[in-house]
Amino acid sequence: MSELGFDGKVAIVTGAGGGLGRQHALLLASRGALVVVNDLGGAVDGTGANVGAAQAVVDEIKAAGGEAVADSNSVATPEGGEAIVKTAVDAFGRVDIVINNAGILRDKTFHNMTPELLDPVIDVHLKGAFNVTKPAWIIMREQGYGRVICTASSAGIFGNFGQTNYGAAKMGLVGFTNVLAVEGAKYNIKANAIAPLAFTRMTEDLLGPIGDKLGPEFVAPLVTYLAHESCEATGRVFSVGGGRVAEVFIGEAKGYFSPDLTPELVAENWATITDREGYAVPASTGEETALFLPFLK
Template sequence: MKKLENKVAIVTGAGRGIGREIALLLAREGAKVVVNDLGGGADGKGNNAKVADEVVQEIRETGGTAAANYDSVAEFENASNIVQTALNEFGRLDIVVNNAGILRDRMVFKMSEEEWDSVIAVHLKGSFNMTRVAAPIFKEQKGGRFINFTSTSGLIGNVGQANYAAAKLGIAGLTKITALDMARYNVTANAVAPFAWSRLIGTIPTETDTEKERVEKLKQMSPAHIAPLVAFLSSDESADVSGQIFGVRGKEIMVFSQPRPVRSVYNSEGWSIDSISAIKGSLQSAFTPLEVSKDVFPYEPLV
């Protein structure tokens, strides 16, 4: 029996890249899939219904079951429409994969309010919107799966992505609290940080030889590598896995640490600028270096 037989899944941003591969694999594992994608560009602009329709057709041609939805997750009322599509077409909902995303990269001292708001709206608010609408259904049926997408841009850091990093680290927090709030109802929530070539990563500048070499390495990491972990987290096999942050880098799967105290100091008389300055060195040994993702993952991906 297929691992997701009789399950119904929503995959947002499922028209291309990682979302498409997830939708295809969930369908192959027996899930009925709502393919959500408004068909916009990497910056979120534009609308092309064919993007979702083509994935639906591909699923159907291989014997699967799917329906398209073209709403943007950035608006709360649209989340209701997306969930209602699943209920209208397939009668239930078991899995929500919050994958939709856009990029508006800019150095923080140049970033506009619109560039900030649009990225936060799609990634962070969009993930909340879908979670908020689906959670009562999962609560009532005492079961469900949320798989959210975070990024090393937020978990570690990347230059010029204040909006994206803030959204993605916010999604890590949303995932944790969703896992806590929904645990008593047999609902899990986990986050995945993907390393894979996609149209979003395709916006990386390639002006120098170093940049070109980096992009060529990224192109080796297929979006298809991400889908099996998402399928596992969607299945009954993962009932005891919740509140975790995973990474997929080629054929490597990792679990990320989450913030915990690593060093502390105590002063019975309280603290002043001078007394903190005096013990600064004992804390500095535990400071996290100011790094970007490629500093933490300098080795070649296992593809």
């Protein structure tokens, strides 16, 4: 297979001053993409700012012969999102790829969760994806092409102790991605999400001894493929880490039907309701609704 190239394609990578985002930016640039390296340069909890983080990655890209510009606007506000996209348009004239990677952590068990711990996490992860993707989406629709990759997490898909704020934001990104895939279909805009397992400054206290085998460089190849024009996948979620890539999906069992459903019938038929044999994987709400039709005729 010939090497996947990105000559002339413009990519925005948020949170690209280190970790996963840095690897995405470096690999895309090495394949010919023109990259906006966005990073506020704050701490893991989102406090502080330093433009040097983004500029350092730009310097790496340029030293390797690539093209990139630094951007230090915050994804957490609509104005910041607009400014990030403007950086791309001013520098390169268009936007083809958006990789929503920026994130922060403010972990706490649910009974100790406060608005000060919840709101910033939602603002950066979930609203941040809205804020950056919306102005880019307008451009993608007009040009009839685009690729959006959102960074979800197993903490949202499967749950993780002490991360109700983070998990809720990350699963929200799965829903966000699914709707983008539906709405973007006729404009050749593909949207997918990843759930990465990687050793970064956000996970260094969680992964322990296996961290050495989970470098962020193992995640970038999947992101790069999903960002490529040859990728037809859309509305999908992929687990990735340490060289392993696997699709994650939400399935729906065949279920049980009764026109006279009662709580007692639910209890009596629980085994049928929860039987996972012969499940379906709907690609939209319409497809999920269609699963009801044979019972409703």
